[in-house]
Amino acid sequence: MHYEGNIIRPPSEANSILLQVTVGCSHNKCTFCGAYKGERFRIKPDAVILEDIAFAAAHCQRQRRVFLCDGDALIVPQKRLLRILKEIRRQLPWVTRVGVYANAKSIGLKTPEALGELRELGLGIAYMGLETGDDATLRQIRKGVTAETMIQMGRKLRAAGIKLSVTVLLGIAGRERSMTHARETGRVLSAIDPEYVGALSLMLIPGTPLHADFAAGSFPLLTSAEMLQELGAMIAHTTLSRGLFHANHASNYLPIKARLPRDKETTLQLIDQALSGKVALKPEYLRAL
Ligand code: SF4
Numbered sequence: 062m063h064y065e066g067n068i069i070r071p072p073s074e075a076n077s078i079l080l081q082v083t084v085g086c087s088h089n090k091c092t093f094c095g096a097y098k099g100e101r102f103r104i105k106p107d108a109v110i111l112e113d114i115a116f117a118a119a120h121c122q123r124q125r126r127v128f129l130c131d132g133d134a135l136i137v138p139q140k141r142l143l144r145i146l147k148e149i150r151r152q153l154p155w156v157t158r159v160g161v162y163a164n165a166k167s168i169g170l171k172t173p174e175a176l177g178e179l180r181e182l183g184l185g186i187a188y189m190g191l192e193t194g195d196d197a198t199l200r201q202i203r204k205g206v207t208a209e210t211m212i213q214m215g216r217k218l219r220a221a222g223i224k225l226s227v228t229v230l231l232g233i234a235g236r237e238r239s240m241t242h243a244r245e246t247g248r249v250l251s252a253i254d255p256e257y258v259g260a261l262s263l264m265l266i267p268g269t270p271l272h273a274d275f276a277a278g279s280f281p282l283l284t285s286a287e288m289l290q291e292l293g294a295m296i297a298h299t300t301l302s303r304g305l306f307h308a309n310h311a312s313n314y315l316p317i318k319a320r321l322p323r324d325k326e327t328t329l330q331l332i333d334q335a336l337s338g339k340v341a342l343k344p345e346y347l348r349a350l
Contacts, residue, residue: 062113066100070128071188071226071259074160077126078117078153082110082145086132088164090203091192092274093233095266097132104137110145118152127153128160135167135187139175146182158185165189165206168214176221186224189215194249195242198234202271208249215253225255231291231313232263232283239283243291247298254301260308260317262288285314285342292317293332296325314342 065084070077085100117127127149137145149156161184168189171179193199194208218225227250234242250258265272265282274280283291292308292315299306301321306328308317315335319328334340 062116063105063109065105066131067096068130069096069132070130071160071162073226073257074126074128076124077128077160078121078124078156079128079130080110080113080117080145080149081105081130082134082137083131086164087136088133088166088205090205091190092202092270093192093230093263093266095269098268102132104141107141107144111148114145114148114152121153122155125156126158126160127156130162132162133164133167134161135163136170139171139178143178143182146179146184150183156183159183160186160188163187163189163214163218165210165214168218169210173217173221176218176223180222184223186226187218188226188228189218190228190230191215191246191249191253192228192230192233193242194245194247195234195238196245198238198242202233208245212249212252215255219253219255224257225253226257226259227253227255228259228261229295230261230263231288231295231308236281236283236287239287239291240294243294244298247295247300250295251298251300254304256304258299258301258304258306260292260295260306260313262313286336289315289332289336289342293329293336296321296328296332315340 064081068079068081070079083104085097085102087102089097089102146159149159191211192204196208199208215225229246265275271280275282296306304321306319306321317328335342
């Protein structure tokens, strides 16, 4: 495979064939993100992508899923994306699902019909970083999008029959706006009603603007208890018709895997128990990205 730079994929795509179709992220401005810093965004040449699909056809016959890397591969122009999906279907007929990172801009560039075509050719899931539903924090972290647009784009993907996994970031609003962040994020998640929500705990990456703010004393990092309180408030404000709310990433202090609405009350009780010291939190040295 012709990999360039950092290859990042969602935890749930750990066993997928990782097919890199872009390098970097077309936005690349979020203040907390160090994933593709210094990387000029580009779409890889078709010939290279086709060679990698042929490589996967020969060597990846046990892997049932494909994940299209990097940051927001949905930004690839429709004709090229259709060609890639057709080749995956032709050369890797055992693959049951293709996944991709998507952001509001890349979803906005596709018509509902275009998304439907991608769905027909196997695009089964998109992972969207919401981070927060609080507009002030979205501006602060330079996400380049409003909460309302996030809602519209999330709904647009779901209406096309593409499953949606939304990532939110505990601690991203700092201390003063923590509860606003929790409440507004719950509101936006409820409005999108995705199949999956993944809550990560903020970890500061050296070299990012947010890390510099922290070093300068202008951005506070929440304690584990504060992050947990934020998570509890977020779950309390989230109503999903049927979705999995995960907070079991290695960065989190208390692993949570809740099916909403069924597990809402027991999850909130578990968080209360952890906050009162009856359930142990993961020690700092075991947390990792
Ligand atoms: S859109 Fe995603 S990958 Fe791109 S800079 Fe923001 S967080 Fe990083």
